[in-house]
Amino acid sequence: MEQRHADRIAEQLEELVFDGTFSDGDRLDEVRLSEQFGVSRTPLREAIQRLAQSGLVELIPRRGAFVRQPGPVELIEMFEVMAELEAACGRLAAMRISETALEALRQANTLCQQAVEAGDTDSYYAENERFHKIIYRSSGNAFLEQEATKLHKRLKPFRRVQLRFRGRMGQSMAEHEAIVAALAAADAEAAAAALRTHVAVQGEKFHNLMASLRSAAE
Amino acid sequence: MEQRHADRIAEQLEELVFDGTFSDGDRLDEVRLSEQFGVSRTPLREAIQRLAQSGLVELIPRRGAFVRQPGPVELIEMFEVMAELEAACGRLAAMRISETALEALRQANTLCQQAVEAGDTDSYYAENERFHKIIYRSSGNAFLEQEATKLHKRLKPFRRVQLRFRGRMGQSMAEHEAIVAALAAADAEAAAAALRTHVAVQGEKFHNLMASLRSAAE
């Protein structure tokens, strides 16, 4: 069955918001966007409703739909929630993970390590994402997996900045090893703590970068 | 500024799904609903897009919008996530809560106790909700507060069933006391554990009721 225009456009608009093509406060011009997507305003408006529901745009009645990129405070808060969700995944996974999944985690880590040594940032990120997705899945809670995946996707554009800090990939590898060890030992609290710290460090690096950029701008 | 039809209808449809007026699998008939709401199909369809984005309905292209009420497994998963979110709120609140908020928690608990003694279920629930909302707020993380509030609202229709179990309100009161004590002591781990257990018990009672209803139906 062919996908509805509204669904396709909602996906594409979401990507444009995520990748920064639309900046905070940009107004989504219905006429121009419907021309750009080659459709009438109806499916475009339905797509915009989707984004409004997700909080990516804010609808102001009779004035327009305005893009909402999270500010620094909100981003810190989102990383904080991401840390808690990953900790929850870790806690549950420690009790529920299979040997197959544990082995897949080790494999993803090995590939991460190889990417670090090769200086291959894209491979590093791909395997890193696979690592986390396995943990989400291993929580055995589809709803939690869905929530974690959704927030992980939202934060993806902001996550790469941590690589600007010297030695972060190596540090991340060590944190990954600690996570796998805790999961292998079925240590729920250790797994939760390791994941919480791992993700909280990402948020912290981001915060530090924002602070340093702000200092440089002054 | 007058609210848009689409926004008003989305809110009302959401309530109808939450309170069970629409059952799982019901198809939302666009023509009938637009007549019922006294509008054209356009704002009704825009409202349905909102619900589809929230997962309350599933859109099947060219076939319709079907209501999705969570099944027992998904409910258990949602309660599990609620427990983790509340634990996260508790952990952060233990470090961030104000004396004013602590006092408000104690007051809400006192009113809960009075409601228990009076057998006043509605007051009990109102104060119980106030208790939890204070903790969400005291986490000092607006994004976490928003996520916890959203899930709390989604699970509200299923939460009352736990009262069917003998002594649950009294037990809940004791759990509330433990939560307040942990927050007052700024004990992050104790607050998190107490809240996690408190909410997990709700999910467990619900699960037990479903099981007993199933046994009675056989």
Add this chain to the structure above:
DNA sequence: GTCAATAGTTTTGTATACAAGAATTACAGG
């Protein structure tokens, strides 16, 4: 030069029309 009022333009919200796909109903044949 500034401010207010008015006129014109643009944009949004909703109603309606129409086409296509899905579902239902009716009819015919075995």
Add this chain to the structure above:
DNA sequence: CCTGTAATTCTTGTATACAAAACTATTGAC
């Protein structure tokens, strides 16, 4: 009576039209 096919009806998805609100530009008065 059952099954298959065709016709009809219903529902959804999208296009377009129109009205109202918001925004912008222009003009006149002080």
